[in-house]
Amino acid sequence: MSKKRVLSGIQPTHDSFHLGNYLGAIKQWVELQKEHDAFYCVVDLHALTVETDPKLLEQRTLLSAAQLIALGVDPKLCTLFIQSQVPAHNQLAWVLECITGFGEAGRMTQFKDKSHKKGADRTNVGLFTYPILQAADILLYQADFVPVGEDQRQHIELTRDLGQRFNSKYKEVFNIPAAKIIKSLAKINDLQDPNSKMSKSATSMAGVVELMDTPDATIKKFKSSVTDAGKEIKFDEKEKPGISNLLTINSALSGKSIKDLENEFAGKGYGDFKLQVAEVVVEVLNPIRTRTLALVDDRAELLRMLKVGSEKANQVADKTLADVYSALGLIANG
Ligand code: ATP
Numbered sequence: 186m187s188k189k190r191v192l193s194g195i196q197p198t199h200d201s202f203h204l205g206n207y208l209g210a211i212k213q214w215v216e217l218q219k220e221h222d223a224f225y226c227v228v229d230l231h232a233l234t235v236e237t238d239p240k241l242l243e244q245r246t247l248l249s250a251a252q253l254i255a256l257g258v259d260p261k262l263c264t265l266f267i268q269s270q271v272p273a274h275n276q277l278a279w280v281l282e283c284i285t286g287f288g289e290a291g292r293m294t295q296f297k298d299k300s301h302k303k304g305a306d307r308t309n310v311g312l313f314t315y316p317i318l319q320a321a322d323i324l325l326y327q328a329d330f331v332p333v334g335e336d337q338r339q340h341i342e343l344t345r346d347l348g349q350r351f352n353s354k355y356k357e358v359f360n361i362p363a364a365k366i367i368k369s370l371a372k373i374n375d376l377q378d379p380n381s382k383m384s385k386s387a388t389s390m391a392g393v394v395e396l397m398d399t400p401d402a403t404i405k406k407f408k409s410s411v412t413d414a415g416k417e418i419k420f421d422e423k424e425k426p427g428i429s430n431l432l433t434i435n436s437a438l439s440g441k442s443i444k445d446l447e448n449e450f451a452g453k454g455y456g457d458f459k460l461q462v463a464e465v466v467v468e469v470l471n472p473i474r475t476r477t478l479a480l481v482d483d484r485a486e487l488l489r490m491l492k493v494g495s496e497k498a499n500q501v502a503d504k505t506l507a508d509v510y511s512a513l514g515l516i517a518n519g
């Protein structure tokens with residue numbers, strides 16, 4: 186039986202991914218590439234919805250790809266590529282836009298939230314069509330499923346609706362991906378505000394553990410992390426969100442169970458525990474940071490690896506796009 190195909194994407198909107206991105210998403214990408222035909226892309230076109238200095242976008246795109254590789258996304262096992270290097274994404278997006286209702290796109294909650302925050306005058310149309318480009322990302326590769334978090338459920342539903350609509354209106358071209366949202370391995374919270382998820386768009390980075398932080402910076406963030414009343418090291422998300430978050434991080438990175446960690450730290454204080462978590466984190470992240478910097482340093486080699494990915498992606502995407510164009514009555518060139 187042939188392997189199931191998965192596709193996922195991540196935006197290069199920051200210089201560094203954070204621990205939540207790694208433990209909640211990228212770690213799963215690494216697992217999935219072993220048994221699946223995996224396509225992973227750095228979605229730089231999506232990142233254009235947020236105005237960014239061109240030099241910075243370039244740097245972030247390469248840093249994102251390098252971090253994925255350093256975290257274990259292996260260009261030899263999967264197809265890793267940069268979205269803008271595959272023109273079919275934009276081409277299919279246009280086709281899908283022409284079968285999407287205005288109201289349908291307007292109902293996307295992420296668009297509603299973001300445009301509400303920015304106000305109509307500062308909201309670009311790219312933000313409105315963002316989920317349709319995402320649908321193109323997925324449908325082009327005939328993906329069977331899409332490992333993303335709960336916040337993306339509505340976009341996957343839209344993708345399914347658009348794929349089904351095209352198939353029934355014109356021709357069965359698209360595989361419809363499963364609606365199944367892969368359950369996140371872990372939800373990591375902010376070290377300063379342990380009731381909120383760790384997020385790239387947090388107002389302060391003091392509680393956001395970034396993969397590219399220096400060891401000193403990481404240790405500092407853990408040392409000043411918010412803990413809870415009492416002094417017992419015990420997992421209790423309601424009463425002890427700070428300690429529970431640290432236990433989750435420690436367990437995910439060390440492989441020890443939460444129970445074992447609770448036993449190990451019985452009778453010890455918060456200070457000792459924070460320091461130990463920081464050490465575990467640094468031990469995992471520091472080699473990843475060093476490897477990322479080395480990959481970015483050898484730009485030619487990094488670009489070569491990504492080119493192998495985009496060549497494979499273009500092949501698959503062009504085949505789907507040709508079927509779509511033909512189904513629509515667009516005349517092939519030549
Ligand atoms: P923003 O807050 O600006 O939307 P983000 O930090 O939430 O950004 P995304 O780019 O939305 O990051 O997410 C990339 C992937 O990382 C998604 O699959 C998302 O589910 C996962 N992820 C993000 N934050 C966390 C977290 N704190 N815990 C677990 N998974 C997370």
Ligand code: LTN
Nearest residue numbers: 192193194195196228319322333
């Ligand atoms: N919107 C997604 C990023 C994304 C994506 C995709 C995820 C763009 N295209 C295709 C999966 C498949 C996000 O913000 N996490």
